[in-house]
Amino acid sequence: MKNIAINKEVQNGLTPQSVLSDLIEGNNRFIDNNLQAADYNALVKDTVGGQFPKAVVLSCIDSRVPVEQVFDQTIGDIFVARVAGNFENVDILGSLEYSCAVAGSKLVLVLGHESCGAVKAACDGVELGNITAMLDNIVPAVKVAALDFEDDVDSTNKDFVAKTVEQNVRLTIERIREKSQILADLESKGAIEIVGGVYSLQTGKVELL
Known part of the structure; x- marks a missing residue:
């Protein structure tokens, strides 16, 4: 049973690759319905004085993708930033920079998911209130994915949606590196890695890209 949170000494001993491996192992336990037991009361008390998470995950808000459980x-284990469509903006970038440059996290994981509603809406050109501006962040992925399809470039085409989900993750990673000199420098020094994956609603598995 886990009852002691990550401390600074443990965090310092982690590498980006060891953290990624740990998350994938955790995902395998999730798939097998074999989650580790935790003493939440003990962990709450243990983290009152500070936190030293190993990673930060940028995910969609989708209720079917509970990041910590996945x-x-x-x-105390991971930071989680959530926005519909798992894209970056200035607030998300600042949060990622805080996670890594200030709090010491070793990994940035951009997590898309199968059949994403925000991606589908972007594929269909939905316009509604503030949703319109939000979807503008996903439109570049729609355009890149559309290059591989001659027709049916809307949410009725599951393959097109899946391709757009992947492209959205890849483009988000590219923009994180372009827009955050802090994170780009940390990655170039090997202090962190920025990676992407897609979660399957059907199996619970995270496939790295």
Whole structure:
């Protein structure tokens, strides 16, 4: 049973690759319905004085993708930033920079998911209130994915949606590197890695891109 949170000494001993491996192992436990037991009361008390998460995950807000459970992580283990369509903006970038440059996280994981509603809406050109401006962040992925399809470039085409989900993750990673000199420098020094994956609603598995 996990009852002690990550401390600074443990965090310092982690590498980006070891953290990624840990998350994938946790995802395998999730798939097998074999999640680790945790003493939440103990972890709450243990983290009052500070936090030293190993990673930050940028995910969609989708209720079917509970990030901590998907990777079998608990209190104090990971930061989670969520926005519909798992894209970056200035607030998300600042959050990622805080996670890595200030709090010491070793990994940035951009997590898309199968059949994403925000991606589907972008594919269909939905316009509604503030949703319109939000979807503008996903439109570049729609345009890139559309290059591989001659027709049916809308949400009725599951293959097109899946391709757009992947492209959205890849483009988000590219823009994180372009827009955040802090994160780009940390990655170039090997202090962090920025990676992407897609979660399957059907199986619960995260496939790295």
